[in-house]
Amino acid sequence: xxxxEKLEGTVLREEGDNYVVEVKVTTRIRDEKLVPRAEVxxxxxxxxxxxxxxxxxxxxxxxxxxxxxxxxxxxxxLREFIEAFPKSPRSPVVEEMIKRxxxxxxxxxxxxxxxGEEIISAEDYEANAYGYDALIAEKKIRHxxxxxxxxxxxxxxxxxxxxxxxxxxxxxxxxxMVQVLKTYRASIEESLAGLESRLAAxxxxxxxxxxxxxxxxxxxxxDELLQAAERFLKEKSGxxxxxxxxAYYKESLxxxxxxxxxxxxxxxxxxPEPGVLLAELYRKAWEKLEAGTDEDKKLVLEDAEAKKLPxxxxxxxxxxxxxxxx
Numbered sequence: 001x002x003x004x005e006k007l008e009g010t011v012l013r014e015e016g017d018n019y020v021v022e023v024k025v026t027t028r029i030r031d032e033k034l035v036p037r038a039e040v041x042x043x044x045x046x047x048x049x050x051x052x053x054x055x056x057x058x059x060x061x062x063x064x065x066x067x068x069x070x071x072x073x074x075x076x077x078l079r080e081f082i083e084a085f086p087k088s089p090r091s092p093v094v095e096e097m098i099k100r101x102x103x104x105x106x107x108x109x110x111x112x113x114x115x116g117e118e119i120i121s122a123e124d125y126e127a128n129a130y131g132y133d134a135l136i137a138e139k140k141i142r143h144x145x146x147x148x149x150x151x152x153x154x155x156x157x158x159x160x161x162x163x164x165x166x167x168x169x170x171x172x173x174x175x176x177m178v179q180v181l182k183t184y185r186a187s188i189e190e191s192l193a194g195l196e197s198r199l200a201a202x203x204x205x206x207x208x209x210x211x212x213x214x215x216x217x218x219x220x221x222x223d224e225l226l227q228a229a230e231r232f233l234k235e236k237s238g239x240x241x242x243x244x245x246x247a248y249y250k251e252s253l254x255x256x257x258x259x260x261x262x263x264x265x266x267x268x269x270x271x272p273e274p275g276v277l278l279a280e281l282y283r284k285a286w287e288k289l290e291a292g293t294d295e296d297k298k299l300v301l302e303d304a305e306a307k308k309l310p311x312x313x314x315x316x317x318x319x320x321x322x323x324x325x326x
Contacts, residue, residue, distance in 0.1 A: 141157055
């Protein structure tokens with residue numbers, strides 16, 4: 001601008017003596033602003049390759065726990081940039097990003113895991129599988145809670161208990177889940193309390209439509225409820241611990257409420273178990289099984305089983321021991 005200010009945005013069109021510019025208010029909110037031509041000193045246009053680079057700039061480094069598929073998707077997007085702008089000043093940077101992601105992906109394919117900024121080698125992971133799995137599972141659950149995906153967190157915690165038992169961080173995570181359950185149950189109860197009014201409001205909206213639009217909307221509503229009912233019955237018959245509630249399907253809301261109430265009671269009443277540090281137990285057993293006689297290895301396995309190491313990790317130790325089948 002002639003007054004020395006700089007305005008960043010997208011020139012949408014010209015209206016009389018003004019430019020209509022779309023400006024970013026926040027990361028999600030945009031607004032249109034009229035800018036008098038007479039106040040503009042010059043317009044500097046951002047090259048297309050810069051716009052494209054801004055979209056892919058944060059694809060590297062990769063986040064922790066990214067899957068091989070996630071790496072492939074990021075690499076493909078970066079390659080698309082190279083194909084579109086092979087001579088751009090940003091291309092060498094993007095090539096380096098691709099190289100780094102490909103190197104990490106090769107390690108992940110080989111069994112490595114990325115935690116934070118660190119790549120845990122396949123060998124290190126196998127030697128500490130229980131501890132790393134417990135840490136990864138807890139991270140995922142807490143991430144779901146942060147995103148307020150309470151159903152995802154509850155399902156993750158169920159899997160955590162089933163596969164890991166009571167890892168070292170169980171007490172803290174259990175306390176968090178009680179808080180999550182109470183918040184989740186309150187939202188379900190609120191949805192149940194407002195169900196009749198939502199149904200009435202929807203019926204009122206349908207009544208104001210033309211006959212043709214009303215028929216189309218009613219078919220869509222019926223189809224949605226049918227799908228909700230089918231999913232509910234499938235999850236119930238499959239004894240799914242956490243069914244998917246639907247805002248307009250009363251049975252699913254009531255079942256979700258019942259499940260949350262029962263789980264709060266279970267966790268509140270659960271007595272802390274004597275602390276056997278299973279991560280340490282697994283790690284030491286893994287080390288001991290590298291050498292020693294068959295009898296020594298049997299004793300290590302028997303000790304791990306007696307201390308209730310979950311079966312999945314017992315199987316890993318049996319494989320490490322390499323004992324002949326009896």
